[in-house]
Amino acid sequence: MSDTYEISSDATPGPLTLPLDAWHRARGGRMVPFAGYSMPVQYEGIIAEHLWTRESAGFFDVSHMGQLYVAGEGAEAALEALLPIDLRTLRVGGVRYSLLLDDFGGVIDDLMVTRWESGFYLVVNGATKHGDIAWIEERLPESVKLTHLTDNALFALQGPKAVEALEPLAAGVAALGFMQGGAFKLGGVDARISRSGYTGEDGFEIAVPAAEAEAVAELICAQPQVKPIGLGARDSLRLEAGLPLYGHDLSREIEPVEAGLTFAIGKRRRAEGGFPGAERVQEALLEGPARRRVGLVLEGRMAAREGAAVLMGAERIGTVTSGGFSPSMGQPIAMAFVSAEHAAPDTNLHLDVRGRSIAATIVPLPFVPHRYVRKGAA
Structure with a gap:
């Protein structure tokens, strides 16, 4: 485990x-x-x-996750005011990955949004669902109702x-x-x-x-x-699959661009803003983030866990956020945030794993290719 x-x-x-x-x-x-x-x-x-x-x-069984339904007059505009998503281009039955951001661009949660015939279905993380519901409800107009599908x-x-x-x-x-x-x-x-x-x-x-x-x-x-x-x-x-887990690879201390989640910000929204934390996100898009989420392949058999220091020589350049043994690859892998100047693939570095120095190399994400079946954009 x-x-x-x-x-x-x-x-x-x-x-x-x-x-x-x-x-x-x-x-x-x-x-x-x-x-x-x-x-x-x-x-x-x-x-x-x-x-x-x-x-x-x-x-x-992922029934612990929060299933929410948002509907009512102005629901689309109300959700666009809370999420950096372009709902205008989301057809009925379409599903999009999105982010709930705070006023400083930090990630409160990541979620899935589906347009149903008369409203929007959201799936949020189980450990954060009650906080998410409170955050969203406080910011919805009276004409829009959130229902927790318990x-x-x-x-x-x-x-x-x-x-x-x-x-x-x-x-x-x-x-x-x-x-x-x-x-x-x-x-x-x-x-x-x-x-x-x-x-x-x-x-x-x-x-x-x-x-x-x-x-x-x-x-x-x-x-x-x-x-x-x-x-x-x-x-x-x-x-x-190189997918982040909230509370580890995502948190309020992390903004979407450094996390490699620019795709979750609609192109129109990148230009227009109008969502929480837009100014910080737009700045990161324009100037580039100070750090980036990267994949690491480790030498040997010892796995690195969350919190392990990433080192370039004697200098600490980042921190592991997720790690473990890859059954498909037969070796330990990890994800980490490292300073942007050291984030290029094929960069060799070391991890401090419980006092041991483990050689590691930055590789592109995902570690194992995605095998999604695409039949046209939703």
């Missing part, structure tokens, strides 16, 4: 239980506290689960055989492209499904009523391509 997973100080006291709590335990899930919930960290082992997802299809469960089905497993159960999902979604029947259950995920693989995120969670989980995991996968492999998969 990666030490990335821990209870956030923003988490609801608990641990609370997921709709599938008994289901996970019956299948041998080893439960740990995360984001205020008891969640499965692994079933048969992190490396086996990781490799299964890369080769076939993994089923993840009666929903949320699953992810990830891997190259995810579409093969899901299409027979939810006819039509194979026609979706990456970052597209819609309403489907999944074994007779009303589901909202998008072709998206957090592993770098093709796959889907599936929202269903919590009352139907076990029936849906049974149906999906009965497919021969699918096994349930825990938090440990979810972390190693997203690390290989």
